[in-house]
Amino acid sequence: MSQCATILVIDDEPQIRKFLRISLVSQGYNVLEAATGADGLSQAALKQPDMLVLDLGLPDMDGQQVLREFREWSNVPVLVLSVRASEVQKVQALDAGANDYVTKPFGIQEFLARVRALLRQAPAGETQAAAVELGPLVVDLAFRRVLLDGVEVALTRKEYAVLAQLARHPGRVITQQQLLKDIWGPTHIENCHYLRIVIGHLRQKLADDPTHPRFIATEAGVGYRLLT
Known part of the structure; x- marks a missing residue:
């Protein structure tokens, strides 16, 4: 450089x-x-x-x-x-x-x-965007905010952490075990119900129908991905 x-x-x-x-x-x-x-x-x-x-x-x-x-x-x-x-x-x-x-x-x-x-x-071109925009959904990683149609969505720490992790890799499947390890810690990789509860709350707050998702897709038995 x-x-x-x-x-x-x-x-x-x-x-x-x-x-x-x-x-x-x-x-x-x-x-x-x-x-x-x-x-x-x-x-x-x-x-x-x-x-x-x-x-x-x-x-x-x-x-x-x-x-x-x-x-x-x-x-x-x-x-x-x-x-x-x-x-x-x-x-x-x-x-x-x-x-x-x-x-x-x-x-x-x-x-x-x-x-x-x-x-x-320093590797060229590897800096991640400070904010990820997916249509009406904006995940502002720098300021730890989430906006839907321009309105800030109130999320808990765990809800934000899960959504931010998905937003860092839009379109890619993140396994349940990886999410649990990164957010809850390595001793919780079998506690999938923690993750299901948080994903459910996220969908409610984002008005995201799990049968016809706009934002969070479930890959059955594997994990979740943020739709692009």
Whole structure:
């Protein structure tokens, strides 16, 4: 990836943001800035940067949460830049989807080298859309909202999680076991009744007739898919 890449820096320290902006711009990168996790997620969704530099100690939400939510809809590289130096914190961030981890204080030349390495490794064209539109149904993965005919639908956490998982792979069958594992955990892969209840509630809220579905189709004995 060329050095005209856009990098979003999410850090609540103005001095750090200024230092990184000057350093990155001097290398030919475009730089976006956010001081909070919510603003960072919003800018990531709207402006679709090529890379994130993420601090974990944000004022409104933990950086680990920002990382988890961002990874629900984007695969672009994330470089964590944090004062948290414990192995546990590093492992949690990497397991949540970070590509690299740099501890503050840091050397700018090493930081820039890691940025270049991540951008070189970044696969082209794999960033997922922040919102999936299927006719009158919109699943906004970035802001965790669901709209039907322009009206927001109130969903529980589990209902949203199931619908979002289907929306990430529209037209593809997602097995019951995979949905149960991803949303309820690996110890619940046999609890198919959990999933049937949630799917039933989703259909009610989306006015989706299971005999003539507009949105959620059942593949008997296998799983479910979101119709495109």
